[in-house]
Amino acid sequence: MKLAGDDAIARQEDERTATYRVKLPRQVVERPLLQVARRVLIALTVLVVTALIVWIDRDGYNDNSDGHVDLLDSFYYATVTLSTTGYGDITPVSDAARLTNIFVITPLRVLFLIILVGTTLEVLTERTREEWRLKRWRSTLRDHTVVVGFGTKGRSAVETVCASGLKPEQVVVVDPSPKVVESANAHGYAGVTGDATRSSVLLQAEVQRARKIIIATQRDDTAVLVTLTARQLNRGAKIVAAVREEENAPLLRQSGADAVITSASAAGRLLGLSVLSPHAGMVMEDLIQKGSGLDLVERPVTKAEVGLQPKETEDLVVSVIRGHRVLGYDDSAVGSLKLTDRLITITRVTPMTQLAPDMKPTPRG
Template identity: 80%
Template structure:
């Protein structure tokens, strides 16, 4: 079972970074329709009404009816109705000490319970469900070219932070994870969350993956990543899919499944460890480049008019590569020549609060 969770306004302000609970016992929960919940509460209220009427009828001798002086079963139901609804016409009154004692310690608590069941809870259910349905429908109708992130672990969190550094709004990020704790953490950070198995197409449809511009797959298992990639590519042929795998031998399988870019997390971490052993300083620099927003950042940006006609080494920023069409050329590649207005530069810059990675808005090549 899966459901959509939209971010609460007060949670967006907090944007708390909560730790995930990896071990959790979950019991199945049936989500009832609002009308069924209202009907159940009406039945509970009727049960309280009937119980009150029989309590009054059991001690009918302790009550006085102004019309004929006696209280029958119909009068007992009438008294229970006007008493529980706080109408209180006063035509039937308790006269004996036992009847008054019962009204104080039994009828009055039942009156409070009756009002809570019939009025407070019913209105709350109706307004809450109606408001939630309205928010979901409005969210689905307005969602376009968003980013879907599968998995809200360490990799998923870091990926979202990097993508949001480009200026992407939090409302344009949808997180899918089978853990409700993870989704609670995502919604607390301002993202829309969906609890469910992303290998199922109906879960990805709930995330509007068919309308997404980019899909980030950061699952814990490589086989899950393959299944998610296959499902996502089947739903959306145009989306840019970036997937992470633990083992390098699984990377070709991810590409065959439809991933545009595959990141091998275990190999990347291993290479960083090896580089840090050989040269701790080089390892520190590389780690600094990976961390967004501090020290040095590696960014992709378009070529400005003042740079057109110049070589990569003549640019003020430190150019690492030039993206021309669908090719990534090194800064010293002879085929680069001079820069063109349609080129994009991958540069290393000093991280500042205003530094942003410019997203690539060009359409992906069609197979």
């Protein structure tokens, strides 16, 4: 399997186009270009109004060059006056013109300066605010989930974990496409634009402090490199990776992935099951779709269930997790349930299971 060829070219292209900068989600009230255009329009309006005021009272002004003020001179005077340049070649000489300068043109000059200076200050303030938000985000981000690749697989994975109670602010998406990162921001997730095979990019996502890492890249070789890099930066995180080809799954496990999902094989099995039994296929699709219908839920054993067999509980138990082993509900090694065990059950989604997935689900009737 190739690990360098096309990915090397992709990384070079990514270096030229991406900034490797964290982008936090926010609600944009108005586009920046629209804000600038609106302020420029206001400034031009102030300029035109000032020029018209001068031109209407042109007899009260004196031009040192030819003695009279025309429309062009009015715009010239308005420009140098509002910008506080003041060459002095055109001056108000009548009392009316001087009063107009005091009570009308001077407030317009102040308004013009406020528009120009205000725009600059807002840009600086926005930059400072964004840097403050980023520092605060980094200082509070702990035990979060990093998702590498926000395509169909990555997006579905995030929706599933969020349906189990994970908050959107605890998700960081890493993707080489700026448009994909903007899409993640629109869903409320922080995003990092860059090549996740590089440790510098993963460090921007604070992967060293993450609890879970989901790798859903488009290429298997990229998934291997990302897994190796992520495991090197974080030894304790749970890494789940998706691959297209089943033959690459062992390589992902050797690279440090705790679980590997073969997308092509899983889709093929679901297709085959749907052909043989459409209803069974519908049930399986319902089970893997979190938050609706039937769900697979992992929960701890309650005190009331200690000493019982899996079939004696009120829930439909599929497997029992004991230590690092996953035992079937009918495995003789299970015996009676222990307080340290965890159960994988099938339950119908209710508001209670959505809000508290680790709680004991509603008994089936």
